[in-house]
Amino acid sequence: MGTETERKFLTRSLSWKQGAVGVTYRQGYLCREEARTVRVRIAGDKAYLTIKGQTQGMTRLEYEYPLPLADAQELLEQLCLRPLIEKTRYRTWYRGQVWEVDEFAGENQGLVVAEVELESPDQPLELPDWVGEEVTHDPRYLNANLVEHPFSRWG
Numbered sequence: 001m002g003t004e005t006e007r008k009f010l011t012r013s014l015s016w017k018q019g020a021v022g023v024t025y026r027q028g029y030l031c032r033e034e035a036r037t038v039r040v041r042i043a044g045d046k047a048y049l050t051i052k053g054q055t056q057g058m059t060r061l062e063y064e065y066p067l068p069l070a071d072a073q074e075l076l077e078q079l080c081l082r083p084l085i086e087k088t089r090y091r092t093w094y095r096g097q098v099w100e101v102d103e104f105a106g107e108n109q110g111l112v113v114a115e116v117e118l119e120s121p122d123q124p125l126e127l128p129d130w131v132g133e134e135v136t137h138d139p140r141y142l143n144a145n146l147v148e149h150p151f152s153r154w155g
Contacts, residue, residue, distance in 0.1 A: 004052070004062040007125065008115045008141055012132035016101050016114065020090035025102075028080025029144055037144045040067065040075045043089070047072030058121050058136050081147050083107040094128040107150035113141055 027041040039050045047069045053061035067075075076084060086106040092099050097116055104111040114131060135141045140149065 002062045002064070003059060005059045005118045005121055005123075006115050007058055007118065007134065007136045008113055009127070009134050009136075010132040011101065011112045011114050011130055013130045015130045016092050016099070016128065017090065018092075020092040020101065022088040022090045022103075025085070025087050025089050026076060027085045027143065028076045028082075029147055030075070030079055030081075032081060032144045032147060039144070040072050040080055042069065042072050042076065045069065055142075058118075083147060083150060085143050085146060095126050097125070099128070104146075104151065107152050108146050109152060111146075111151040 023044045025041060025043050027039055029037055029039050031038040035054045037050075037052045039048075039052070041048045041050060047067040048064050049067045049072075050062065050064045052063075083106060085104070085108065087102045087104045087108070090101045090103065092101060099114055099116050101112065101114045104113075113135070116125065118125065139145055140154070
């Protein structure tokens with residue numbers, strides 16, 4: 001059984017980009033419900049099918065499996081809900097912790113979210129100076145919710 005524990009934050013500056021390496025992501029959802037999501041993702045030249053359970057605090061079940069690239073492309077084009085999520089994911093390090101910063105494009109252009117995976121919900125975390133407001137518990141920032149309520153349509 002896989003478990004994901006992560007915290008999400010908005011960014012307050014672009015200093016996170018120094019030394020960060022970006023990969024283009026396209027992803028879509030086959031199922032987007034409160035209790036579960038099923039996602040198809042292409043990250044660079046690799047593809048995955050991911051099943052996630054309902055978020056409880058900052059933790060949820062997560063299972064991820066490799067998928068043939070051609071199958072992922074077909075699923076994204078034919079079966080996934082619209083709009084697709086388009087973003088560049090950057091990886092950067094701070095105090096031994098890997099941070100992933102998503103710079104969204106398409107319908108979510110202008111949104112930048114940083115996340116960090118933790119070993120447990122009570123793990124101490126030192127925040128970089130470029131980290132802003134925490135949005136871990138705000139469901140608007142879940143990628144699955146950005147399909148139905150894209151950032152470009154927020155009032």
